[in-house]
Amino acid sequence: MTHLGVIGGGGWLAGALLRPALADRVIRPADLVLSSRSGQISGFESWPRVHMTTDNAILVDASDVILFSVRPEDLDDIELDLRGRFVISVMAGVTVEEIGERYGARRIVRAMPNACAEQRLSFTPWFATDDVRPSETDFAQRFFAASGQAHLITSEQDLDYFTALTGSGAAFPALMADAMIRHAVESGIDPDTADLAVRQLFLGAATQMMRVAETPADIVELFMEYRGTTAAGLSAMMEANIEHAIFNGLTAARRKASQRRT
Template identity: 30%
Template sequence: MDMSEVSRRGLVLLGCGKMGSAMLEGWLKGGLPAASVWVSDPYPSDWLKGQGVNLNAALPEAPAIVLVAVKPQMMAEALPGLARMGGGRTLFLSVAAGTTIAYYESVLGAETPIVRAMPNTPAAIGRGVTAITGNARATAAHLDLAEVLLSAVGQVVRIEGEHQMDAVTAVSGSGPAYVFHLIETLAAAGVAEGLPADLAMRLAKATVAGAGALAEASEEQPDQLRVNVTSPGGTTAAALKVLMDEARGFPALLREAVHAAAERGRELGR
């Protein structure tokens, strides 16, 4: 199965919020015909209404792929109506947080190929990272197609299995919130040292964004990049002595935070 088959048989997008819209925009720019896309969304945006897709129309009998992008609390209402597409001919690709492969199999049948994906919010600007894994019926071709589709909003990585999904969620799924909190607290610390609030926030945003871009672009690992900007006995070294403290700094704090997120993911998946 490839994109030509998707164009021929059709793609169903179940839910078109921010994540669904970002993916749809990428597919259309990449050449997927709007006429090959069916979108089911009870509250379509004005942008979506203008894309030329089949909006809230009768769905094809056996589309190549159904991409599930509804909120988890809407799943029980939205998914059973697609049960007739289960059984093998249609690939189901889920970007719904917390919804397990076992749940999809219970509704759609165990013979249904299912790929579960965990994207993150930078996907809205094409800078996301998405982890994917499939069930026993998902072939290499299914995973390849899922990767092509999800590459529209950023990088795609493959994990060993669903047992790693809670850890992925805790690192990259929830991770943007950790970075946003770093920005707000860094700016607040600048204000405490005498900077105007708007200047401190501008400096914090640009610093975090620039450092992230440098880390991604550089051939050196982050630990070496840190060393590169840390002069012995200097200002950065004084700050890192606090931040790298094993008892109360980033190492202990982030281990605890990521573990808490992963544990909550496991609870929600039970």
């Protein structure tokens, strides 16, 4: 059975990934060690056999797999010898080359989950170095699949793009949702009703797009062909070049994701 040690186990992302994995028995509680500065981590009360520590060296000694879930700027404070270990990283912008140089690891998986992991709705692209063993890729797939859609990619550079595109979680849709709620309120709709209506709209739209064969472009074209109220709204958004604003946002996010390795 895999013994997993999570450096930064007290962070929100670690918890969002680990709780579904524990619930699905991808990991046994007794085989999980979490480290944090305090050594006391909430959110795991349902699994009292999970071990917690402040000492990363103890965590490494007890683990077959080491998962880094810390901010990239915290790496300078973490000195470990991970030669011969299987390492998983969910840190944005930290390449497998840098992890290897710092810690001596060669068997490395990099992944980019998002904040929807707790709801088991993350899209998590992941990349593995050539040295990673088949049993380890199997563990990585099962671990990330517990919190949503896990997808193996063959280019590490693509992780920078996915950091921008899907690593944002709900943030970009939330920006549009907020604008729709504010417009509804300015149009006289009760704020609570506007909030409820838009949340349900986005839930329904996301569910529909996941379940139908048509692409998002097909759906837009279908409504445009009706030439009704929705077509009028879509036409106005297109004339305002909403696509340009979205492209600019994703380009800026991708540029930020790439800055650490340039």
